[in-house]
Amino acid sequence: MSLSHPPRPQPPYPLDTPSDGTLMPDENHHRSWRTGTHTKLERKDIYTSGPYTFLSYFDTVFLIDDSAAMVEHWDAVGKLLGQISGVCAEHDRNGIDMYFVNHRPRGYYLYATIGRKKERGGYFNIGKTAGDACDNCDNVAGIFRAVRPHGGCRLDHRLSAILDPYMEEYIRRVKDGVQQAENLRPLNLIVITAGVTDDNPYDTLIETARKLDFYHAPPYQVGIQFFRVGDDDDGRRAMDFADHGLAQTLNLRDMVDTVTWTSEPGELAPDAVLKVVLGAVERSIDKPV
Structure with a gap:
């Protein structure tokens, strides 16, 4: 007996994702960060000591699509990831984190049986103890070589696994006091994907933006x-x-940026690397929310 699969959702996906019931700002909801309670990053901070110095203000996380749609791009992705992750790891004092859509690290399912799957959901603090950027690249490359693309792409499911815990921690800190929230480093999430998904990739993006707006x-x-x-x-x-379209359609903050790579495998130009690693956070610096 064969199992039938539901049809793949077609973009642009539905935007009527229900909120959890606690975040329902109306169209006149004033979205502004609390002036005077956060050390506001400014454009001058981006290029203080070099084009990538700004990364030191952020925790950088990679999410890699390892679905079947990525098979023909896999070798190119490995080379591109090496370039991008090396820059990020060099400037993130905690090292970078790395998740895959389908692959899970060894021990994940064992930890899941005891309710601790978050501890094995990805690879954490890559490069934290490494001495230079080359060591960082080698660590990332070793992890990448052990993964083979296969199966479908539940991209939103994995976005949720990364963004939901981060937002839970941010909200907890806000409730404990503004100073606690300020001490949580901003998140720079870099997603490498073919964009061919089996779920609605907007769900978690919408809910995360709503929460960020609600808590200013x-x-x-x-x-x-x-x-x-x-x-x-x-x-x-x-x-x-x-x-x-997402932010404008739903009157939400614009926290998403997109870069497309259709060329043959090769070196990214320095400006292109900068665009990838800083695109979403850099363009938000001058924007009131």
């Missing part, structure tokens, strides 16, 4: 950079709408 978080508290590979038309439309 700074505009750069969460930045999500989609690095899209390949030329799938559905993937292009989905990512383009996440970048250009």
